[in-house]
Amino acid sequence: MRFSAVLALIFLVLSVLIPSLAEAHGERAQQPALRMRTVEWFDVSVSTKQLQVNDILVVKGSFVPSNYWPEHVHSIEGASYLNIGVPGPTFVRLDSRINGTPGIRSTAFHKGELYNFEITLKARKPGKYHIHPLINVESAGPVIGPGIWVEVTGSEAQFTNTAKTLLGQTVDMEHYNFGHTVAWSALWMLIAAAWIVYWLFSRRPLIVPRFKRVSELGQDADAILTPTDRRLGLLFLIITLSVTMGGYLYANDRWPITTPLQTGKVHTPPAVQAPMPLEVTMGEARYRIPGRSFRIELTVSNKSDRPLSIGEFSAGNLRFINSKVLDIKPTDEDDLVAPDALRVEGSPIPAGETRKLVIYADDAMWETQRMTTMIASPDAVIAGMLFFYDDQGKRYYAEIGGPMIPVFG
Structure with missing residues (x-):
C-alpha cells in the first residue's frame, strides 16, 4: 500500500512539473485495426493555421468508410455523427456539411462510398490546438482523422457568440439564462x-x-x-x-414557443463520382519488423486510356509518398507524411494492361505511431488507400486490404 501511494504521488508530481506530456496525441492509443480498417481519411485541410479569437476556421476533407470494417466494431452504417476533436470548448461549431447535407443530427455512412465534409468553427479561446475531424459511431466511440495544429491568439474576453431566437430576439449564448x-x-x-x-x-x-x-x-x-x-x-x-x-x-x-432537441437521423447521400478505371487486388502483405517495412504484392488492371502510377499509400492516417510521382512534404514535425518512403516495382501500368506490382512502405512512423502493435492482433488484417495518377496528374483511388504476415528476421 505504501509503495502504491509513493508511485501515485510521483506520478502526480511529474504530471504537474512536466505539462508537455499532455500534448501526446490520443490517436496513438487506438488499436491499429481501428485506425486502418474503419475510415480512410484524405485531403483533410484547414483554411488557416493562424487566427484570432472570433475568427472563422473551416475544416475540409473527404473520407471513405472501409470495406474491411472490423467485425467486432459496431458498424458505421448504424448511427454515426461527424464531429471535430479539440481539447475542450476552444471552438464553437457554427455549421457542418457532408456532401452538402447539414450534419446537425446523426446519420449513416455506407462502406466504400465517398463523403466530402466541411465544418465551420469559430475560435473561442487562445492557445495552440491539435484539431481532428472524427466520426462518433454508436456503441463504438470516436474514429479519429488526421490532426492539424492551429494557433489562436487574442483575448478570450473579446469572444462573442450570439444567436437569434424564433421570435427575432438576439441572445448571448455564452451567458443566456x-x-x-x-x-x-x-x-x-x-x-x-x-x-x-x-x-x-x-x-x-x-x-x-x-x-x-x-x-x-x-x-x-x-x-x-x-x-x-x-x-x-x-x-x-x-x-x-x-x-x-x-x-x-x-x-x-x-417560454411557450420552443423547439425540442432533435433526435432523428438524417439521410446523407454518398457523393456521385465516375467509376474508377482500375481494379486492384492485394496479394501477400508482409511487415518486416527489423526494417519497419511493409511489402505488399498487388495485381492492378488499368482500364483507362493513359498509364497510371502509384503516388501515395495511406493507412491509419500515415501517408507514404512516392517521390517519383508526387512532391509532397510534411507541413510541420507532427504532419504524418513520409515524403520519400514509398517504393514501387512494376510501375507505371500501361493503358489497358494488367500488371503485378510490389510496393514497399518503409519508414519509422510505423513504430513511432505505434502501428507495429498490429502484429499482436488476433485479427491481423490491414487496409489502406492507394492513390494512382495518370501522366496528366489526374488522381484515382482504390482501397486495398487483407491478411498481414509479420516477418521477425
Missing part, C-alpha cells in the same frame, strides 16, 4: 445534500455498517427502516415531484 442554470443546480444540490446529511448524521450506523446489516438481513432488510425514515422519504418524494412539476409549468409559461 446562466442565472437560471445556477439557481436550479443549487436547488437540486441542496435537496441532495439534505438527503445525504440525514442518512449520514442521524443516530444510526453509517454507510458500511448499514450495508453489512442489509446484506445480513437479505429480503428482510426493510425491517431496519424506522417510521421516521419512511415519513422523510415520502416528504423528499413530494418535494422532488413538486419542484419538477413546478419547474415545468414555470418554463412552459415563461
Whole structure:
C-alpha cells in the first residue's frame, strides 16, 4: 500500500512539473485495426493555421468508410455523427456539411462510398490546438482523422457568440439564462445534500455498517427502516415531484414557443463520382519488423486510356509518398507524411494492361505511431488507400486490404 501511494504521488508530481506530456496525441492509443480498417481519411485541410479569437476556421476533407470494417466494431452504417476533436470548448461549431447535407443530427455512412465534409468553427479561446475531424459511431466511440495544429491568439474576453431566437430576439449564448442554470443546480444540490446529511448524521450506523446489516438481513432488510425514515422519504418524494412539476409549468409559461432537441437521423447521400478505371487486388502483405517495412504484392488492371502510377499509400492516417510521382512534404514535425518512403516495382501500368506490382512502405512512423502493435492482433488484417495518377496528374483511388504476415528476421 505504501509503495502504491509513493508511485501515485510521483506520478502526480511529474504530471504537474512536466505539462508537455499532455500534448501526446490520443490517436496513438487506438488499436491499429481501428485506425486502418474503419475510415480512410484524405485531403483533410484547414483554411488557416493562424487566427484570432472570433475568427472563422473551416475544416475540409473527404473520407471513405472501409470495406474491411472490423467485425467486432459496431458498424458505421448504424448511427454515426461527424464531429471535430479539440481539447475542450476552444471552438464553437457554427455549421457542418457532408456532401452538402447539414450534419446537425446523426446519420449513416455506407462502406466504400465517398463523403466530402466541411465544418465551420469559430475560435473561442487562445492557445495552440491539435484539431481532428472524427466520426462518433454508436456503441463504438470516436474514429479519429488526421490532426492539424492551429494557433489562436487574442483575448478570450473579446469572444462573442450570439444567436437569434424564433421570435427575432438576439441572445448571448455564452451567458443566456446562466442565472437560471445556477439557481436550479443549487436547488437540486441542496435537496441532495439534505438527503445525504440525514442518512449520514442521524443516530444510526453509517454507510458500511448499514450495508453489512442489509446484506445480513437479505429480503428482510426493510425491517431496519424506522417510521421516521419512511415519513422523510415520502416528504423528499413530494418535494422532488413538486419542484419538477413546478419547474415545468414555470418554463412552459415563461417560454411557450420552443423547439425540442432533435433526435432523428438524417439521410446523407454518398457523393456521385465516375467509376474508377482500375481494379486492384492485394496479394501477400508482409511487415518486416527489423526494417519497419511493409511489402505488399498487388495485381492492378488499368482500364483507362493513359498509364497510371502509384503516388501515395495511406493507412491509419500515415501517408507514404512516392517521390517519383508526387512532391509532397510534411507541413510541420507532427504532419504524418513520409515524403520519400514509398517504393514501387512494376510501375507505371500501361493503358489497358494488367500488371503485378510490389510496393514497399518503409519508414519509422510505423513504430513511432505505434502501428507495429498490429502484429499482436488476433485479427491481423490491414487496409489502406492507394492513390494512382495518370501522366496528366489526374488522381484515382482504390482501397486495398487483407491478411498481414509479420516477418521477425
